[in-house]
Structures are given as structure tokens and as C-alpha cells.
Amino acid sequence: KSMLMRRVQRRMGLLHLDRVDDYLKRLREDPEEVAALDKDLLIGVTAFFREPEAFVVLTEQVIPDLIRRADGDHAIRVWCCGCATGEEAYSLSMVLIEQFTAVKRVPNFQIFASDVSEASLEMARQGSYPESIVSDVSPERLHRFFTRVGENHYQVSKQIRDPIIFAQQNMLSDPPFSKLDLISCRNLLIYLEPEVQAKAIQMFHFALTDGAYLMLGPSESIGRALELFEPVARKSRVYRRLPQGRPTRLELPLVPRRGRDAPTPRPGAGARGELRTSELMQHALTHYAPASVLINRGYEILSMQGPLVDYLEFPPGQPTQNLLTLARQGLRTKIRALCQKAIDGNAPVVDSSAHVRRNGQYIACSVTARPITEPREAQGWLLVVFQDRFDERAEPPTSAPPAPESPLVRQLEDELRTARDDLRSSSEDFESANEELKASNEEVMSVNEELQSANEELESSKEELQSLNEELSTVNSQLQDKVDELDRANADLTSLLESTEIATLFLDTELRVKRFTPGITDLVNLRPGDLGRPVADFATNFQDDPLLADCRRALEKLTSVERQMQSFGGQSCIRRVFPYRTAGNRIEGLIVTYTNISQLVAARKLIDEGEAYRHVVTHLPVAAIFVSDTHLYINEAAEALTGYRQGELATLDAWFAALFGARKEEVSILYEGRKKRARTDAIVVTLTRKDGAQRTIELSGAPSDGIEIIVLRDVTEKRLLQRQVLEIASREQQRVGQELHDVLLQDLTGLALLADAARHGLGAEGGGRELMAKLSGGLEQLNAKVRALCEGLIPVEIGEGDLKSALEALCESTRNAHGPSVTLEADPLEDLDPQTAHQFYRIAREAVANAVRHGHPRSIVIRLLQRDAGALALEIADDGVGFDESRRRDAGLGSRIMQYRCATLGGQLQIQQREGGGTIVSCSTSRTQVPSGRGR
Ligand SMILES: C[S@@+](CC[C@H](N)C(=O)[O-])C[C@H]1O[C@@H](n2cnc3c(N)ncnc32)[C@H](O)[C@@H]1O
Incomplete structure (x- = not known):
């Protein structure tokens, strides 16, 4: 109780509540608080092989016995009640497997592991435990039954996990498991009231089979249920179930329900009928059966029949069930001796020489002690029967005690009784002291459990702190990385700003200079010492009169202001003023940039010129390709000539490749050579159109300042005509030659012959003959010339x-x-x-x-x-x-x-x-x- 109170107070303290009523109210309204209290109350401290001596008893005595008895198909059934996060159940599984293996048998057992806390069970089912378990589990077992997972966890093996069924079960209200061979319910009963503990022990008795075992925690015991269990190892709290005559009546729930849940008594005629029969039976026994008592070995009366008042007396004071205490004068020694004899000989023993003192007289009677053999559960019990003697040998009643009952014996008896009473009261004192001690012990144990749980909490806080620390170091090193990255980015930015040609000025909202790039010094002579000075001080030097007005406008409208202007010694530049926004989107000043765009302007001019050329090319009446550094354009006539469309081929190289195929290089070299020598005469080449047709063209170019216009003149028809002209001229030549040969040459030959004949006819002397000789020579020369002419005119046939x-x-x-x-x-x-x-x-x-x-x-x-x-x-x-x-x-x-x-x-x-x-x-x-x- 005190533990519960402490726990409640702890929760109240955490919530800063002083009154229990307030806390109760909070509990009614806040289900999360109920869960938190529940978690606090169910102390789940546990460990593998907790209290190892108990596991030694299990290993050496209990499990070998269970394995011996579990022959055939019978599986050993174990209930681990209050298993918390599973360590105890897995420990049992390990020792069972080890013992089965030791006797070379296939492990055949089933462990029902239950707990009221679903959260604990969830962890138990996962079977993953921190590295700290190495202090409880031996290296051999770790190796055999666990797998290391990651850096710091151990996972239970399938071999020890499979035989375990984890189930949520409240042992105070839910029906127990049955036909069990072993119950391990450790460190749970200490949280229960003694009456509830006693009921729990009865429940365990009910759930176990004969000779089965019960294992409790070191501060727990079976209490007074000595007739239900006998100790196997007292220190380790291991018990064996004793058979019991009366079947154990199980009452559930163990703790009476309150309010609506409480079961209502069920009146019924059947019950009354049963009562009547038993009452009659009782009545008959009272009147006709001899006075007898059923006792156990401790002389404790279990049942009474017949007119016992004749033999027993019930003294005032503490009620007792001890037969020896209740026996009337004269019987005590007899009863003790008889019972001992009956037990020793395991046979009924009768003593007819007894005398019982009744109403001031000693009356002869017989006492019988009969050991009970059937049923098995009742073995060890004795039936003690008393009967007055009425036979003739019986001595008449006397007021003096019979011989053996001498005053000495009586005195001894009295002394014994006094001693016994003293002993009893001492024993009772002892028992109550013992109870108190037990209560204190339980208190200490529960405090211990709490301390352990606090310790575990501290451990887990420590682990959390450690992991927090690790996280912090990680974050720290990440921060360091970020700082390094920032340093690098800063250095990059600085060198970028310095290397860039863009002159940049950083101003604050008061238009004071915060920073500038070296490029700005081309505009105005700014020095590092000028940082912090208003830009107005320099504005006139900038040759940028509208600067201040634009800055104010940019700050006012929060937009950028752009202006093209002449600066940098008359060169074109663009000046932009835009607000400086921080990461938090705050405006913290302005950035002014001056970008020299002279090259851009020149390029634009070039482009404009290019456009003009393009315009000209478009309207050229001949096919032309316009090429500049940035453009390639063909006009419609070129499209018609080549069959390709504008834009179809991107570069001049591609055009040459498409048009001249294998001769591309040759044409390019020729064309480039001409370009270099600035010759404008055309190259005649054959061009292949896109449709494969071939055209003869004259290729000429007009390069100028990176722009050139290549003209393609189609001369196919012209060439054809030239060839035809040549043909006709050749034919005409041939005809004239033939004519010369056939007519003129013949005539000349005839004339030469005539001249020769005339020369001969004129005789050997005289000038006529000489003249004729000249004429003949001249004709021969003419003939040779005409022949040569003919040779030139008449084509040689070349095969x-x-x-x-x-x-x-x-x-x-x-x-x-x-x-x-x-x-x-x-x-x-x-x-x-x-x-x-x-x-x-x-x-x-x-x-x-x-x-x-x-x-x-x-x-x-x-x-x-x-x-x-x-x-x-x-x-x-x-x-x-x-x-x-x-x-x-x-x-x-x-x-x-x-x-x-x-x-x-x-x-x-x-x-x-x-x-x-x-x-x-x-x-x-x-x-x-x-x-x-x-x-x-
Ligand atoms: C201190 S732990 C003992 C764990 C384990 N038996 C051992 O000795 O190492 C007590 C466990 O009993 C469980 N428990 C408490 N009351 C219970 C009940 N009525 N029914 C079932 N389990 C209960 C708790 O949830 C807790 O896990």
C-alpha cells in the first residue's frame, strides 16, 4: 500500500497537485494520466536469470524431474505469470532447452508468459535487448541463443522464442492456465495484500497438476498453505504441489469486484434441497456415529463427527484446532502415542485402557487411530475415534485418576500444557513478529524494486543524456561543417565579386557605403577607409546624377531600378539598383551594380548589320548563303537550287558536307584558299541536291569582317551549251578538214604533179624550168601544211x-x-x-x-x-x-x-x-x- 501511495504521490508531485481529490478528478478527466499512473504502478523491473540460485534449483532438481515425467507426447506446460518484458520467460526457455539437450531429447515444452501490461508484452514479443544483458547472460548462452544486432543490441533466437506464447492476462481477474507443470510467479505477489496472496496460491494449486512445481520470488511464500504445497528449496522459494482431498475451489476474481461488477448471490430451490440432505446426514452422524476427528500430521483437526464434547473440551481464549490441545484430561498422552504408532505401522491402532475425565470422573474409553490410505490426496491423515466402554471389563467411573494417571503424570501433563501454551503464545508472538518482519521485508523489497526501477529510469535518462550528447556533438560537427562551408562560400563570393567585372556597391538603408568590389574603383576612387560614409559624398564623382534619386526610389518601392548610361570613360553601361533582402526577407539596404555593356552594344550593332546583310541576301536574285559568327541563312534561290530548307543545316561545314559529299574537304580547302588570297573568281564544282540530282555550279564568296556571302551560280545549262558549241565546232572543223583533205589536198597534189610534169617538159635548161621547180617545191610545202592542218582538224580516233x-x-x-x-x-x-x-x-x-x-x-x-x-x-x-x-x-x-x-x-x-x-x-x-x- 505504501508503495502505491508513494507512486501516487510521485505522480501528484509531478502534476503539482496537493490533494488526492484533485488528482482523482484529474484521473477521471485525463485518460493519459490514467495510463501514466498505470505504468508507474506496474513496476516492471526484471532481468535474465534473476536470483541465479533459484535457477540452479530449477536446473538441477525441477526441470530434470519434469523431463523425466514428461514422456511420450506430453509437452511440459509452464506459466510465467507477470513476465514483464520477457527476460524471465526467455531464461526459462533457455534452461529447458539446455536440460532437454543434456538428456538428448527433443525439447518439448510450452511457456505461457502473461502480464497485465500490454506495453511490456510488446517489448517481450520483440525479444530485442540492450547490450547490458551481458552482465546477466553467460557468453555461452549469448552465443547460443542470441544474435547481435547493430552496435548495441541482442536479438533472441527463434529457438528460444518459438516455444513462448505471450498473452495479456490479469491474474487477479482472468481465469488461470491449467494442467501446468511449473508456475513461475516471481516478484508479483509482493504487491498484493496477504489475503489476495493466499487466494493466488490457491489458484496456483488449482492450475498445477499433482507433483508440479511453483516458483515464487525471494520475498514471497506460500504463507499458511502448507497443505497445498511442500517446499523443495525453501530459500529459493521453490515448492511442489501436494495432493489434496478436497478439490480446490477457485474463486475468481481473486479481488472482489466493486459496485456493479460484484456477483449477486443466486437463490434457488436446488440449493435448498442439497442443504437439507446434508443437514440430515449431519444430524444422523451427530447422533449415531462415534465421536471422531480427522486430523493431519500436525494434529490439526480437519473434520469432526459425533458427540465430541465427551472427549474434547473447548477452552476460552484463542480458538484452536489442535486435537492435543482440545483433548480432555487423560487422553492427550494416549492420542499422541496411538497416532505415532499408527503412522509408524501404517495400520489402525486401538487403545482400550484410556480414561477420560468428564464431570469430575474418569470414565473408561477406547481410542482408535486409523491412518487414511484412500484417496491418495488424504494420505498422511488420521481418523481418531473415541468410544466409551460399556463392557464388563471396563472399570467403573472413579473420581481418582487410574493408575497410570499418577499425580506426577498429571503434573507433568500440566507442565507440558503450560509449556505448550507458552510455546504457542511464543510461537504466535514469533509468527506475528515474523508477519511484521515479512511485511517490512516486503516493504523493503518493494522499495528495492522501486529503487531498481528508479535506477533503470536513471540509466535510461543517462542513456538519453548520452545520446543527446552524441546528437549535440553531431550537430556541433555539422555546425562546424556549415561554418567551414560558409567560410568557403564567403571566400568564393569575395573572389567572385573581386574577379567579376561588375562594379558593385553595397549600401545600407541610410545610403552609407557598406562594401564595394574592386571594379567600382574604375568609376570613383573609393578606399577601404570610405566604408560607412554616405554615398552622397561621392555621387558627383560617379558621373551618375540620378543615382541618389534612384536609390531612394528603390528603397521606397522595394523594386529594382535600371538605367542605361554612359560611364567608364564614355563606355556604355547599365546601372541597376535593387533592394538587399536578408534571409528573413528584411530589407537591409541596397545593391548598386554597374555593368559594362560596350561589347554587348558592339555585338548588337554587328547583329543589326548581320540583319541588314540577311535582308540583302534575301533579295539577291542568285542563290546565296549568308554566314556570320552567329548566323547562317540561305535565301529562297539557294533553297530552290539545293533542295534544302533554311535552318535544315546549321553550319557552313554541314552545308558543304551535304552539297559536296566526298569532295567537301577539297571544296573547303579550295574555297578557304581563295578567301585567304582574296580572289573572287569562282570555283566550278558539282553539287548534289537533296533529291540526289547533280548540278554544276560556280562557287564564289564575298568575305568581309566575319561576315560572308557565298554565291552559288548554277552553270549546268551553260556548261551543257558550251559542250554543245564545242561539239558543233569540232564537227565543223572535222568537216572543213575532211573537205581540205578530200578536195583541196587532192587538187594540190594534182597541181604539184602537173607542175612537176611541166618542169620536166620545159627541159633541163632555162629559167622556166627553175620557176617550175620553185612552183613544184612551193606546192609540196603547201601540201604538207594542208596535210598538217587536216591532221589538226580531223580528230584522232582514240579508243x-x-x-x-x-x-x-x-x-x-x-x-x-x-x-x-x-x-x-x-x-x-x-x-x-x-x-x-x-x-x-x-x-x-x-x-x-x-x-x-x-x-x-x-x-x-x-x-x-x-x-x-x-x-x-x-x-x-x-x-x-x-x-x-x-x-x-x-x-x-x-x-x-x-x-x-x-x-x-x-x-x-x-x-x-x-x-x-x-x-x-x-x-x-x-x-x-x-x-x-x-x-x-
Ligand atoms: C516486478 S515485475 C516482475 C517481473 C518478473 N516476474 C521478474 O521477477 O523478474 C512485476 C510484473 O507483474 C506485472 N503485474 C502486476 N500486476 C499484475 C496482475 N494483476 N496480473 C498480471 N501481471 C501483473 C507487472 O506488470 C510487472 O510486469
Whole structure:
């Protein structure tokens, strides 16, 4: 009770309540307080293998006996009543498994672990315990029955968890488990009143089977229930259930319910009928049965029958049930001797020589002591029967005691009685002292439990403090990290501000300078010593008259104010003034920035120019691509020519790749080369449209200041026409040549013959003959010239791959006709289409003829070179007088025709001065670029 009061007072103290009534009111209104008090009252102090000696008794005596008796399928049933957070139940599970294993049997047991506190049970079910359990559990058991979880917890193994059923159960009101072999109810009874404890012991007796065991806490005992349990190990509070004749009547709840819950007595006719029979029976026994008492071994009367007043007397004072105390004078020694004899011999014993003192006389009587053997529960009890003797051998009643009852014996008897009374009163004193001691002990135990729980609370507070401390250190180190981070961010910001070109000024709300970046010093000569001075002091130096007005406006409206202006020595800049907001969204001043935008303005100008170009390009009547650093734009004519749309290809590189495919690099190099040499003449290339069709174009550019306009002129038709013109001219040449050959040459030959005949006819002498000889010579020369002319006009038929032979023939005929040495250096050629061979041949012949005609060389070299990727180059080099630049500009017909021919092959013709004198004509082309099927 005192413990409960202390606990209640503790709660009241915590709530600052002085009166119990107030606390009661609080309890009625606040369910959380009820839960808190409940938690405080149910002291759940416990430990693994608590009071280890008790577990030694369990291990050495109790469990081996239970295992021995539990043969076959019978599982040992254990009830751990008031199991708190489960340590006791798991301890029992461990020792049971160990003992089963020791006798090489499969563990077969079931533990019902109950408690009234659901919170405790929840923890018990989890089976996770702190590291501190190492002080209670041996390392072997830890290793065998636990798993370490994380840093500081142990988890019970499945092996010891599986046999346990945790259940919420109030042992004061809920029905107990039954047919149990062992009940362990430790440190729970100490919280109960002695009467309730006694009822609990009865309940345990009811729940256990015969010979089963009960284990209590060190401050608990079975009290007076000596007929229900016998001690196995007194110190460890281990008891064995004794069989009992009368079945134990179990009354639940153990604590009477109050108010509405109290059971109401049930009146009924059946009850009255049963009563009547037993009353009659009692009546009959009273009158007809001999006086007898049923006693246990302690001479305590269990039951009385018959006219006992003749043999027993009931003295005033404390009531007693002891037979020896109640026995009338003359019987006590007899009864003791008889009972002892009956117990020793386990057989009925009769003494007929007894005399009982009744009404001042000694009356002969017999006393029988009969040991009870059936039922088993009653074994050890005795039935003591008294009967007066009426037979003839019985001595008549006398007032003097019979012989053996001498005054000495009587005196001794009296002394014995006095001693016994003294003993009884001492014993009672002792018992009451014992009770008091027990109560004090229980009080001490409960204080101890409280202290333990307080200790645990302190421990947990300590752990909490420790974890708080750890958290604080973590927070501290996080803070330190944050400070470092801030330092770094600050350093970054400072260096950013310093490295940035943006001149920045930080002002407070009074427009005083708080901070500035080095860039600001380009505007005004600010020094660190100027910090804190009003910006108005410097405003005029800024060449920024509206600054103060803008600052005030920004502070007033809390918005930024932006202004473009001339500063930094006339350069363009943007000045922004915006409010400085702190993390808490407070305005603590202004930030003024000056950003130099001169480059931006220049770029804008460029862009505007670009736009203008673009406008021009759009309206150009030819296909054109406009390229700048930032833009690439093609006009509609270019879209029509290439088949690609504006925006489809992003870079000039991509355009070249799309249009010129494998020749892209070549075209790029050519184009870039021209750009560098600032030549505006066009490059003739073949372009592949998006739909795959090929067009011949002239590519020319007009680069200027990072902007260029590339013009693409479609000359496909023009080239076709040129080729047709060449064809027609060739045909006409051929026709004229043929005509010359067939008609004029024949006529000339005829005339020469005639002249020759005339010369012969004129005789050997005279000027006529001489004249005729001249005429004949002149005609022969004319004939040779016409023949040579014919050779030039009538095309040489060049078969496939026959260009080399044709060129060799050209060398030979030139040598024969004109004298200079003409040689051919030719690479081995792959198959060449006749058209290309023909054009090359005509170019070579024209170049050789030109060299002979104008250069008067001593030697001419014709080179036919095979370049990479099927490209061919033809080169005619002579060591003549070279050529006159003015003549090249006039570009005689022969040269132009050569150029056309070369262009029809998709190539370029070049006529250059040769180092050391002479001329080189070169024509390089790619065979793959030659459009096939065209005439010559
Ligand atoms: C001091 S602990 C003892 C735990 C364990 N038996 C031991 O000795 O280590 C007492 C336990 O009994 C439980 N308890 C108190 N009254 C109870 C009742 N009427 N029915 C069941 N359990 C009760 C409490 O909740 C508490 O967990």
C-alpha cells in the first residue's frame, strides 16, 4: 500500500497537485494520466536469470524431474505469470532447452508468459535487448541463443522464442492456465495484500497438476498453505504441489469486484434441497456415529463427527484446532502415542485402557487411530475415534485418576500444557513478529524494486543524456561543417565579386557605403577607409546624377531600378539598383551594380548589320548563303537550287558536307584558299541536291569582317551549251578538214604533179624550168601544211585506254614537223572513258601547238599523271620563251577552248610561267566528276 501511495504521490508531485481529490478528478478527466499512473504502478523491473540460485534449483532438481515425467507426447506446460518484458520467460526457455539437450531429447515444452501490461508484452514479443544483458547472460548462452544486432543490441533466437506464447492476462481477474507443470510467479505477489496472496496460491494449486512445481520470488511464500504445497528449496522459494482431498475451489476474481461488477448471490430451490440432505446426514452422524476427528500430521483437526464434547473440551481464549490441545484430561498422552504408532505401522491402532475425565470422573474409553490410505490426496491423515466402554471389563467411573494417571503424570501433563501454551503464545508472538518482519521485508523489497526501477529510469535518462550528447556533438560537427562551408562560400563570393567585372556597391538603408568590389574603383576612387560614409559624398564623382534619386526610389518601392548610361570613360553601361533582402526577407539596404555593356552594344550593332546583310541576301536574285559568327541563312534561290530548307543545316561545314559529299574537304580547302588570297573568281564544282540530282555550279564568296556571302551560280545549262558549241565546232572543223583533205589536198597534189610534169617538159635548161621547180617545191610545202592542218582538224580516233598511244603519236608528229624534242611521261592509267581521253588529247595538242607557235622551245614534256581518288592531271611544260601576261588576259581563242574543255571535265586549267623559263599548262580533274554520254 505504501508503495502505491508513494507512486501516487510521485505522480501528484509531478502534476503539482496537493490533494488526492484533485488528482482523482484529474484521473477521471485525463485518460493519459490514467495510463501514466498505470505504468508507474506496474513496476516492471526484471532481468535474465534473476536470483541465479533459484535457477540452479530449477536446473538441477525441477526441470530434470519434469523431463523425466514428461514422456511420450506430453509437452511440459509452464506459466510465467507477470513476465514483464520477457527476460524471465526467455531464461526459462533457455534452461529447458539446455536440460532437454543434456538428456538428448527433443525439447518439448510450452511457456505461457502473461502480464497485465500490454506495453511490456510488446517489448517481450520483440525479444530485442540492450547490450547490458551481458552482465546477466553467460557468453555461452549469448552465443547460443542470441544474435547481435547493430552496435548495441541482442536479438533472441527463434529457438528460444518459438516455444513462448505471450498473452495479456490479469491474474487477479482472468481465469488461470491449467494442467501446468511449473508456475513461475516471481516478484508479483509482493504487491498484493496477504489475503489476495493466499487466494493466488490457491489458484496456483488449482492450475498445477499433482507433483508440479511453483516458483515464487525471494520475498514471497506460500504463507499458511502448507497443505497445498511442500517446499523443495525453501530459500529459493521453490515448492511442489501436494495432493489434496478436497478439490480446490477457485474463486475468481481473486479481488472482489466493486459496485456493479460484484456477483449477486443466486437463490434457488436446488440449493435448498442439497442443504437439507446434508443437514440430515449431519444430524444422523451427530447422533449415531462415534465421536471422531480427522486430523493431519500436525494434529490439526480437519473434520469432526459425533458427540465430541465427551472427549474434547473447548477452552476460552484463542480458538484452536489442535486435537492435543482440545483433548480432555487423560487422553492427550494416549492420542499422541496411538497416532505415532499408527503412522509408524501404517495400520489402525486401538487403545482400550484410556480414561477420560468428564464431570469430575474418569470414565473408561477406547481410542482408535486409523491412518487414511484412500484417496491418495488424504494420505498422511488420521481418523481418531473415541468410544466409551460399556463392557464388563471396563472399570467403573472413579473420581481418582487410574493408575497410570499418577499425580506426577498429571503434573507433568500440566507442565507440558503450560509449556505448550507458552510455546504457542511464543510461537504466535514469533509468527506475528515474523508477519511484521515479512511485511517490512516486503516493504523493503518493494522499495528495492522501486529503487531498481528508479535506477533503470536513471540509466535510461543517462542513456538519453548520452545520446543527446552524441546528437549535440553531431550537430556541433555539422555546425562546424556549415561554418567551414560558409567560410568557403564567403571566400568564393569575395573572389567572385573581386574577379567579376561588375562594379558593385553595397549600401545600407541610410545610403552609407557598406562594401564595394574592386571594379567600382574604375568609376570613383573609393578606399577601404570610405566604408560607412554616405554615398552622397561621392555621387558627383560617379558621373551618375540620378543615382541618389534612384536609390531612394528603390528603397521606397522595394523594386529594382535600371538605367542605361554612359560611364567608364564614355563606355556604355547599365546601372541597376535593387533592394538587399536578408534571409528573413528584411530589407537591409541596397545593391548598386554597374555593368559594362560596350561589347554587348558592339555585338548588337554587328547583329543589326548581320540583319541588314540577311535582308540583302534575301533579295539577291542568285542563290546565296549568308554566314556570320552567329548566323547562317540561305535565301529562297539557294533553297530552290539545293533542295534544302533554311535552318535544315546549321553550319557552313554541314552545308558543304551535304552539297559536296566526298569532295567537301577539297571544296573547303579550295574555297578557304581563295578567301585567304582574296580572289573572287569562282570555283566550278558539282553539287548534289537533296533529291540526289547533280548540278554544276560556280562557287564564289564575298568575305568581309566575319561576315560572308557565298554565291552559288548554277552553270549546268551553260556548261551543257558550251559542250554543245564545242561539239558543233569540232564537227565543223572535222568537216572543213575532211573537205581540205578530200578536195583541196587532192587538187594540190594534182597541181604539184602537173607542175612537176611541166618542169620536166620545159627541159633541163632555162629559167622556166627553175620557176617550175620553185612552183613544184612551193606546192609540196603547201601540201604538207594542208596535210598538217587536216591532221589538226580531223580528230584522232582514240579508243578506250588509248590516250597514251595517241599522245605518243602527237609527240612523234610534232617532232617530225617542228624539230623540238617532245616526250611523254605517263603513269599507268586505269580505264578511261573516251570522252575524257578525247578532251585531254585536244588540250594536249592545243598546248603543244601553242608552245611551238609562240614559245619556240627546244623541248616539250607532256605529263599524264594519275592522282588519288581517280583524279587525273595533264601537264604540258616547255622551255620556250614563256608567255606574255597581257596575252593571257586577252586569253586567245585556243586557251579559252582549252579552258572550256577542262571545265567540261569538271576541272580547272592553269597556265603558269615555268621557273627557269618556259610555260606550264596544267589541267587537273577528277574522272568521277565527268558527266558521261556527252559529245566531244
Ligand atoms: C516486478 S515485475 C516482475 C517481473 C518478473 N516476474 C521478474 O521477477 O523478474 C512485476 C510484473 O507483474 C506485472 N503485474 C502486476 N500486476 C499484475 C496482475 N494483476 N496480473 C498480471 N501481471 C501483473 C507487472 O506488470 C510487472 O510486469
